[in-house]
Amino acid sequence: MELGPPGGSGPAEPGPRLRGLRGADAAASASSLSRFGAEAGCRASAVAAVLPAGGSGERMGVPTPKQFCPILERPLISYTLQALERVSWIKDIIVAVTRENMETMKGIIQRYQHKRISLVEAGVTRHRSIFNGLKALAEDQPNCRLSKPEVVIIHDAVRPFVEEDVLLKVVTAAQEHGASGAIRPLVSTVISPSADSCLDHSLERARYRASEMPQAFLFDVIYDAYQQCSDYDLEFGTECLHLALKYSHIKAKLVEGSPDLWKVTYKRDLYAAESIIKERISQKVCVVMDTKEDEEHVGHCLEEMLKTELNHVKVTSGQDLQQIILEQCYNFVCVNVMTSDFEETQRLLNMVEESNLSILYPVVVISVHFLDYESVPLGQKMEKVMQIREFAKEAKKRNILLSGLLIYFPQIFFSLL
Amino acid sequence: MELGPPGGSGPAEPGPRLRGLRGADAAASASSLSRFGAEAGCRASAVAAVLPAGGSGERMGVPTPKQFCPILERPLISYTLQALERVSWIKDIIVAVTRENMETMKGIIQRYQHKRISLVEAGVTRHRSIFNGLKALAEDQPNCRLSKPEVVIIHDAVRPFVEEDVLLKVVTAAQEHGASGAIRPLVSTVISPSADSCLDHSLERARYRASEMPQAFLFDVIYDAYQQCSDYDLEFGTECLHLALKYSHIKAKLVEGSPDLWKVTYKRDLYAAESIIKERISQKVCVVMDTKEDEEHVGHCLEEMLKTELNHVKVTSGQDLQQIILEQCYNFVCVNVMTSDFEETQRLLNMVEESNLSILYPVVVISVHFLDYESVPLGQKMEKVMQIREFAKEAKKRNILLSGLLIYFPQIFFSLL
Numbered sequence: 001m002e003l004g005p006p007g008g009s010g011p012a013e014p015g016p017r018l019r020g021l022r023g024a025d026a027a028a029s030a031s032s033l034s035r036f037g038a039e040a041g042c043r044a045s046a047v048a049a050v051l052p053a054g055g056s057g058e059r060m061g062v063p064t065p066k067q068f069c070p071i072l073e074r075p076l077i078s079y080t081l082q083a084l085e086r087v088s089w090i091k092d093i094i095v096a097v098t099r100e101n102m103e104t105m106k107g108i109i110q111r112y113q114h115k116r117i118s119l120v121e122a123g124v125t126r127h128r129s130i131f132n133g134l135k136a137l138a139e140d141q142p143n144c145r146l147s148k149p150e151v152v153i154i155h156d157a158v159r160p161f162v163e164e165d166v167l168l169k170v171v172t173a174a175q176e177h178g179a180s181g182a183i184r185p186l187v188s189t190v191i192s193p194s195a196d197s198c199l200d201h202s203l204e205r206a207r208y209r210a211s212e213m214p215q216a217f218l219f220d221v222i223y224d225a226y227q228q229c230s231d232y233d234l235e236f237g238t239e240c241l242h243l244a245l246k247y248s249h250i251k252a253k254l255v256e257g258s259p260d261l262w263k264v265t266y267k268r269d270l271y272a273a274e275s276i277i278k279e280r281i282s283q284k285v286c287v288v289m290d291t292k293e294d295e296e297h298v299g300h301c302l303e304e305m306l307k308t309e310l311n312h313v314k315v316t317s318g319q320d321l322q323q324i325i326l327e328q329c330y331n332f333v334c335v336n337v338m339t340s341d342f343e344e345t346q347r348l349l350n351m352v353e354e355s356n357l358s359i360l361y362p363v364v365v366i367s368v369h370f371l372d373y374e375s376v377p378l379g380q381k382m383e384k385v386m387q388i389r390e391f392a393k394e395a396k397k398r399n400i401l402l403s404g405l406l407i408y409f410p411q412i413f414f415s416l417l
Numbered sequence: 418m419e420l421g422p423p424g425g426s427g428p429a430e431p432g433p434r435l436r437g438l439r440g441a442d443a444a445a446s447a448s449s450l451s452r453f454g455a456e457a458g459c460r461a462s463a464v465a466a467v468l469p470a471g472g473s474g475e476r477m478g479v480p481t482p483k484q485f486c487p488i489l490e491r492p493l494i495s496y497t498l499q500a501l502e503r504v505s506w507i508k509d510i511i512v513a514v515t516r517e518n519m520e521t522m523k524g525i526i527q528r529y530q531h532k533r534i535s536l537v538e539a540g541v542t543r544h545r546s547i548f549n550g551l552k553a554l555a556e557d558q559p560n561c562r563l564s565k566p567e568v569v570i571i572h573d574a575v576r577p578f579v580e581e582d583v584l585l586k587v588v589t590a591a592q593e594h595g596a597s598g599a600i601r602p603l604v605s606t607v608i609s610p611s612a613d614s615c616l617d618h619s620l621e622r623a624r625y626r627a628s629e630m631p632q633a634f635l636f637d638v639i640y641d642a643y644q645q646c647s648d649y650d651l652e653f654g655t656e657c658l659h660l661a662l663k664y665s666h667i668k669a670k671l672v673e674g675s676p677d678l679w680k681v682t683y684k685r686d687l688y689a690a691e692s693i694i695k696e697r698i699s700q701k702v703c704v705v706m707d708t709k710e711d712e713e714h715v716g717h718c719l720e721e722m723l724k725t726e727l728n729h730v731k732v733t734s735g736q737d738l739q740q741i742i743l744e745q746c747y748n749f750v751c752v753n754v755m756t757s758d759f760e761e762t763q764r765l766l767n768m769v770e771e772s773n774l775s776i777l778y779p780v781v782v783i784s785v786h787f788l789d790y791e792s793v794p795l796g797q798k799m800e801k802v803m804q805i806r807e808f809a810k811e812a813k814k815r816n817i818l819l820s821g822l823l824i825y826f827p828q829i830f831f832s833l834l
Contacts (some may be wrong), residue, residue: 012739043574136450183608187627188601189627189655190620191600191626191627191658192624192626193600193671197671198668199596199598199662201662202628202656202659203625206653208608208609210604210605210608211605211608211619239606241619252616253615254616259683259684262570263604263651267676268679268686268692270674271692272686272689272692274688275685275688275689275691276688358430
């Protein structure tokens with residue numbers, strides 16, 4: 001089913017019927033472009049990216065459009081924006097979202113502090129959304145406030161694991177060939193059914209590839225193609241490389257992509273994405289000791305143990321904590337041998353908070369305390385240690401997951417608070 | 418690279434060169450068929466299944482072939498076998514594995530108590546493995562110990578979530594049309610590259626489908642096709658529907674499959690499969706109370722709380738525990754209000770163990786105990802409760818994950834032992 005634009009009372013227009021931004025609506029939509037800190041004055045060799053994010057996510061089987069589905073409580077699209085933002089030479093990122101999701105999207109940009117993002121209204125199909133994004137970058141549009149890039153990347157909001165490497169490859173190939181796109185081997189054989197749902201013929205798998213994202217184009221190549229293309233293309237097509245070939249006569253250069261480029265399509269893909277992200281952020285841990293001496297003894301033992309499970313283990317008595325946080329470590333074990341209070345833990349929490357590290361992913365802090373089983377009255381001591389639960393409640397609000405580990409010796413008894 | 422059969426010193430043979438089971442080797446391999454309790458005498462309308470499982474799993478990026486990769490510590494292929502075994506009308510399941518994995522596979526069958534399985538040696542390609550499986554079912558082969566089925570299902574060892582519904586659909590369609598296979602919509606556009614890695618043309622996505630598994634064939638249709646097919650087909654082809662069309666002139670009926678039919682191909686698919694299985698087995702919990710009275714009070718409160726998170730919550734004081742275990746509940750909370758000993762928990766553990774429930778998935782048991790903070794000396798009481806750690810060690814060996822939850826009141830303090 002096809003939906004018209006909300007309040008679509010604009011005048012009829014000549015040429016291809018464009019529903020996303022037409023007539024009087026077009027000027028209004030263009031002027032309502034929301035910009036979040038795009039850098040100016042980078043016209044030479046500038047690269048921009050367009051992300052169509054107007055899909056409804058039918059295949060996911062959930063009511064939330066898939067680009068807004070949470071992964072570790074953060075919407076999928078925020079991961080994709082982060083992946084593009086990390087690439088300093090992408091000057092502008094244009095996201096096309098439906099009118100009803102515009103506020104949600106603005107909220108996501110603010111909450112996760114995304115930069116260089118502009119929003120445009122999505123069209124009713126993927127091609128119309130991309131066209132709206134391109135119009136926001138084209139200088140022939142009224143009220144255009146972005147500068148026209150040399151190359152435009154088109155990517156999907158639901159492919160969060162795109163790396164700089166493949167972005168650079170498609171951009172370079174687009175500069176040379178006019179158009180470029182990432183491809184992957186086919187996982188299944190592709191067949192053509194007859195009208196009565198019987199096998200007509202099957203394609204030889206080795207001769208075909210799956211067309212994936214990102215793709216990149218000389219801006220003029222893809223914008224010209226969209227300006228010429230038919231209503232049928234805009235309604236039923238999905239493949240930008242096809243438009244560049246059909247209307248601009250450009251044979252795109254195909255670039256082998258990594259398996260990470262896959263598109264989050266089904267619910268199982270959300271599970272997979274969550275596991276991949278968890279694996280990435282859980283492989284690095286920093287052990288903070290409250291004295292230099294312990295760093296060399298207890299710390300060393302702990303390091304040896306943790307190294308059997310984790311890729312990156314760092315032990316410190318705290319002097320280089322700022323740097324470790326900057327390097328995006330999300331897991332901390334704070335070992336308090338000298339005291340049973342929380343000074344060290346509190347200092348770490350403050351530093352994590354100031355760094356804004358926990359805006360993107362939860363930060364895990366385990367505060368370890370020792371209790372001598374024989375010499376200390378348990379109830380009294382425990383009450384003090386249990387104050388950590390109050391800290392934990394506060395920290396949770398800032399996406400810091402604080403736990404206390406009480407080591408009760410000589411009878412070793414671990415109590416997770 | 419193509420590998421010959423190990424010790425392939427058999428005589429040259431007429432007709433197509435078949436490497437999997439040739440000449441003298443063929444008789445030896447057929448006689449070495451390992452059978453695990455296949456039922457006899459079901460010749461009329463019998464259905465068998467062939468699972469090629471000789472792949473090396475290159476795309477997974479791990480050294481273990483993907484069909485043997487563990488999901489919750491159990492090899493992927495065991496889930497697929499379980500899915501086929503649940504279907505009572507599949508009389509025989511033939512698995513083709515490489516000679517080096519034969520013992521591993523026998524171990525899996527024994528450990529997870531799979532039934533109706535026969536093993537044959539895999540060929541060096543997927544088609545050769547399937548052909549070896551079919552030969553084991555064909556009556557024209559020497560030493561054939563299985564009976565020829567009317568219909569044969571071909572499925573992948575790495576598609577663990579196949580349901581009876583789609584198996585029935587392909588078998589029924591195969592009885593009518595001679596061949597049938599499950600299909601899915603394409604997720605990506607399919608393109609054809611030119612020799613210089615540029616776009617030659619893209620296919621209109623709506624006109625094509627991905628060919629998935631399971632597929633089903635009248636046995637004679639597919640066996641005849643394999644007997645006629647060329648070396649080239651056996652080496653480079655993968656699609657059985659194509660062979661049935663090319664050599665037996667049968668246009669397979671295509672059946673729309675569910676998203677669950679997807680093939681575990683990449684590491685992310687293992688993550689997804691694990692999450693799906695976890696979700697399935699974690700949605701059902703049984704709360705066992707030690708008195709009928711508590712069942713109505715504490716039990717009811719707990720039921721209300723758990724229902725906000727879980728699909729199936731059952732509270733019982735134990736009389737129908739046998740039935741609940743039979744219905745494949747994998748999660749138990751054993752609440753001990755009356756005593757601080759483990760009689761109830763021990764009784765549950767014994768029942769779980771006798772049921773063999775934990776052979777396929779881990780069973781989780783949480784044993785809950787109460788401690789009065791003011792009236793009971795903590796150390797003494799805790800020592801007793803901590804005996805549960807000894808039980809837990811023993812239970813772990815039988816794939817039962819036992820935890821103790823100590824509720825320490827009036828100051829509510831949860832201690833996970």
